[in-house]
Every structure is written in C-alpha cells, then in structure tokens.
Amino acid sequence: MKRLLARLVASNLNAARTYSSRANRKLAIAEFGDPKAVLKLQNGSVGSPKEDEILIQMLIASINPADINTVQGTYPIKPTLPGxxxxxxxxxxxEVGPNASGVKPGDLVIPNIENFGSWEQFKLVKSEAVTKVPPNVPLVEVCGISSNTSTAYRMLRDFASLAPGDAVIQNGANSAAGQNVIQLCKAWNLKSINIVRNRPDIDRLKEHLTSLGSDVVLTEEELRATKMFKNGEMVAPKLALNCVGGKNAMEVLRHLAPKGVMVTYGGMSREPVMIPTSLLIFKDVAIRGFWMTRWTRENRDSESRKSMLNELFNLMIDGKLKAPAHRLIPLDSFTEAIDSMTNVKGFAGVKFLIDFRL
Structure with missing residues (x-):
C-alpha cells in the first residue's frame, strides 16, 4: 500500500510539473495603438503539438523599432488581431508533432516567417515556420539575425561592388544595424566611416564603435567640417547607408565617390531625403532603398539566404559579430523597454531583449 501511495504521489507531482511547464505568458494586443495602452500581459496555457506542429519554448525575443510600429499599426505587415x-x-x-520535419526536441530555432509572435513564452507553430540554428551559436547574437544583422549584410553585398580597402559611410552608426555594418566591414577588410549625433557621452560612444572595428567616428557637425576626403586621409566611400534622412543624409551623400550608391533603409529624423541635382549630374550617384522584409519574402528558401545565414552564424560563433549594446529584461518589465523606445528625445543607448529565463 505504501509503495502504491508513493507511486500515486510521484505521478501526481510529475503531472503537476508537466502542467505548470505549459502555463503560458505572453504580451498581446487586441487593437493597434499606443503601445503603452494596448499591450497587455496575459496568462494562459498551451497544449502539445499535433500533425506538423512543434512546441517551442522561447528563450530570448527582440524588441525592435519595427515591433513598436507593428503595435502602433503603422508597419506595412500587420498581425491578425487579437495577436x-x-x-x-x-x-x-x-516537442514535435508526428508529421513535423526538419527539427527535433532540443534544437535551437529562429522564426522563418513575419509576425512570428515571439513575445510569448511557449508557442505552437508549424515546423516550416522556423529555421534551425547551430547549437553553439550565441543566443543574444542570433536573436537579432533576421533583421538588423541581415540588413547590414545585404546592404553591403547587394548595392556596390566592394573590394578590400574600399570605404563605406553610414549615419545612425550606433544603431543595431549600424553596429553590425561596422563589424562586417572589419571582417571583410572594408573601411567604415561612421556618423552619430552629438551627445553628452560622445567620447564613450566613439570608443565603443572603435572597439567594434570602426575606422572613423564623426558627429554630424564634424562630418560637415572634415577635409579627410579632400586631403586623401580617407578614400571616398563607394557606398553610403542612410537610416536618418533629412540634411544628415544629404551631407553623407555629398561625400560619396563618383558613381557611388546611397541606400536608404530608415528615416529616424522623419525628414525627406533631399538630393542635390549637381550630385546626380556630375557625380552620377545612385539612390536606392532597402527593406529586409521584402528581400526575405522573395528569397526565403533560396541558397543565397542559406549562405548568408551560415556565414553570419560562423562569424557569431567566432566572436567576430557581437550583439549591439543591450539589456535583458523579464517579460513583466516590458514597459521599461516601451518607455525608452518611444522617448522622443532618443538616445536609448541599448537594445532591449525579453529574456524568458529571468
């Protein structure tokens, strides 16, 4: 009788553990709007996978500007509500369902679709909705590989024919994408000229970007005054990357080499990109735009995307591609990240990541 009772107690404990491990927490929205008003922390539960489904326990999730825009309803790709x-x-x-393919329990995975819904502790998704990653890849680094890291990679690869020793100039260089650009330039023996807004801790920021591999870090004011291109201290850049817009973008464009290319992938100043006619005529510069989501949609299962991800995985594993300055926060501290990212004064300084292990 004692043995039977012990087995029953153990069985009940195991059942309780299984049940509690499937208790689920998530950030959800029922409508688009001010993130501070519409984001709600919810509790629930999740079952086991069926058919081609898999059950994932999220470890880390990014909080990107695109996520904020999605919650606001201004991003071009919108989730189904509530979501x-x-x-x-x-x-x-x-766990994996009986018809799931490509992954097994214990594998690390990243989303392979837009609007994955990563702000959720446990997720039931189809196996095709994820991409398997190497088991030894750093979690914080790989967490942002699909947006900022891939954006930096594609802009450096797809718009200008760059060889070792060539130069790239970018504004917003302390952004997550900008820090990836610096490190990829270093890895590929390209020179990077990096423009940032002036701020009280500018020396510390310059030191940080230099430690990542930057060749030159200038404030917007210093860029307007520099003569390093005219006197030959730095080769004129063939590629310019713009995430700011306005006068800053025009100043960056002014330093491009003849037949150079400027790629715009953001507009943080909310000011239009202005292009002097003289640069179009006498320098024959090209103006392009880039949206990583569109590229991924067109190349999701392509060999070029697989090759890109494998190269980035290896750079991360080798320690040559590190995550931008960041803070890991528990799910229930999400308001801290929202407050910082929606601060009109800017200078957030760090990227926020939800760590479901906290």
Missing part, C-alpha cells in the same frame, strides 16, 4: 507581437527571437524545440 502576439514580436518578429524575432530564438527558442528551443520541446
């Missing part, structure tokens, strides 16, 4: 925001993250496969 869970979050485009990026990394998770561990816990």
């Amino acid at each position: 869970v925001p979050g485009h990026e993250g990394v998770g561990e496969v816990l």
Whole structure:
C-alpha cells in the first residue's frame, strides 16, 4: 500500500510539473495603438503539438523599432488581431508533432516567417515556420539575425561592388544595424566611416564603435567640417547607408565617390531625403532603398539566404559579430523597454531583449 501511495504521489507531482511547464505568458494586443495602452500581459496555457506542429519554448525575443510600429499599426505587415507581437527571437524545440520535419526536441530555432509572435513564452507553430540554428551559436547574437544583422549584410553585398580597402559611410552608426555594418566591414577588410549625433557621452560612444572595428567616428557637425576626403586621409566611400534622412543624409551623400550608391533603409529624423541635382549630374550617384522584409519574402528558401545565414552564424560563433549594446529584461518589465523606445528625445543607448529565463 505504501509503495502504491508513493507511486500515486510521484505521478501526481510529475503531472503537476508537466502542467505548470505549459502555463503560458505572453504580451498581446487586441487593437493597434499606443503601445503603452494596448499591450497587455496575459496568462494562459498551451497544449502539445499535433500533425506538423512543434512546441517551442522561447528563450530570448527582440524588441525592435519595427515591433513598436507593428503595435502602433503603422508597419506595412500587420498581425491578425487579437495577436502576439514580436518578429524575432530564438527558442528551443520541446516537442514535435508526428508529421513535423526538419527539427527535433532540443534544437535551437529562429522564426522563418513575419509576425512570428515571439513575445510569448511557449508557442505552437508549424515546423516550416522556423529555421534551425547551430547549437553553439550565441543566443543574444542570433536573436537579432533576421533583421538588423541581415540588413547590414545585404546592404553591403547587394548595392556596390566592394573590394578590400574600399570605404563605406553610414549615419545612425550606433544603431543595431549600424553596429553590425561596422563589424562586417572589419571582417571583410572594408573601411567604415561612421556618423552619430552629438551627445553628452560622445567620447564613450566613439570608443565603443572603435572597439567594434570602426575606422572613423564623426558627429554630424564634424562630418560637415572634415577635409579627410579632400586631403586623401580617407578614400571616398563607394557606398553610403542612410537610416536618418533629412540634411544628415544629404551631407553623407555629398561625400560619396563618383558613381557611388546611397541606400536608404530608415528615416529616424522623419525628414525627406533631399538630393542635390549637381550630385546626380556630375557625380552620377545612385539612390536606392532597402527593406529586409521584402528581400526575405522573395528569397526565403533560396541558397543565397542559406549562405548568408551560415556565414553570419560562423562569424557569431567566432566572436567576430557581437550583439549591439543591450539589456535583458523579464517579460513583466516590458514597459521599461516601451518607455525608452518611444522617448522622443532618443538616445536609448541599448537594445532591449525579453529574456524568458529571468
């Protein structure tokens, strides 16, 4: 009788553990609007996978500007409501359905679709909705690989024919994408000229970007005054990357080499990109735009995307591609990230990541 009772107690404990491990927490929205008003922390539960589904435990999820825009309803790709925001993250496969393919329990995976809903502790998704990643890849680094890291990679690869020793100039250089650009330039033996807004801790920021591999870091004011291109201290850049717009973008464009290319992938100043006619005529510069989501949609299962991800995985594993300055926060501290990212004064300084292990 004692043995039977012990087995029953153990069985009940195991059942309780299984049940509690499937208790689920998530950030959800029922309508688009001010993130501070519409984002709600919710509790629930999740079952086991069926058919081609897999059960994932999210480990880390990014909070990107695109996520904020999605919650606001201004991003071009919108989730079905009610829904869970979050485009990026990394998770561990816990269970697989009988018809699931490509992954097994214990594998690390990242989203392979938009509007993945990564701000959720446990997720039931189809196996085709994820991409398997190497088991030894750093979690914080791989968490942002699909947006900022891939954006930096594609802009450097797809718009200008760059060889070792060539130069790239960018504004918003302390952004997550900008820090990836610096490190990829370093890895590929390209020179990078990096423009940032002036701020009280500018020396510390310059030191940080230099430690990542930047060749030159200038404030916007210093860029307007510099003579390093005219006197030959730095080769004129063949490629300019713009995420700011306005006068800053025009100043960056002014320093491009003849037949150079400027790629715009953001507009943080909310001011239009102005292009002097003289640069179009006498320098024959080209103006392009880039949206990583569109590229991924057109190349989701292509060899070029697989090759890109594998190269980035290896750079991360080798320590040559590090995550931008960041803070790991528990899910229930999400308001801290929202407050910082929606601060009109800017200078957030760090990227916020939800760490479901906290």
